[in-house]
Amino acid sequence: SYELTQPPSVSVSPGQTASITCSGDKLGEKHACWYLRKPGQSPVLVIYQDTKRPSGIPERFSGSNSGNTATLTISGTQAMDEADYYCQAWDSSTVVFGAGTKLTVL
């Protein structure tokens, strides 16, 4: 079965750039998307179709996808961005999520 691999944790200082990676076989040939989830809340879509931001998502969130790796980049990270982040893609007719990355803003 298809797998997406994320680092368990990433730390960043306020105002700096955070990068979270998601790796999978030929992931660049699929569409990747990203969600954040804060404790006690439902997931929120922050990037879809590799690079697109839904309405209401700040411009500091951006995405890329090439080769075997998709990357979520948060520029000028704020304390409010501290959350768990999940990548997601389709494989055949099923949906796959990465295991999630805990972003800590120190």
Next chain:
Amino acid sequence: EVQLVESGGGLVQPGGSLRLSCAASGFTFSNYWMHWVRQAPGKGLVWVSHIEIGGNNTTYADSVKGRFTISRDNAKNTLYLQMNSLRVEDTAVYYCARESADSFDLWGRGTLVTVSS
């Protein structure tokens, strides 16, 4: 208001059954594929099942295939998940989610299913 509201969760013994519902409002439910996604305590998101617009085509994660059945009633704007032969490992918060552009752009608040004796 555009929203999804899940219901039907609760405590059930191993081997038991539950039926989850997801009521959609504020958008044309019959225009969207719909999904169930779950999150076990302390774990990540796991996709469970999806159903296409007309309800005829469905897919399931291997872990629930043969035990869970997804369905929808477009006249009632409601998505369902019938869960049979429940196992302890099915314990999770179950979310319904709306699909758009290969991603989930709208999520409900979730309903907790606890399988325990």
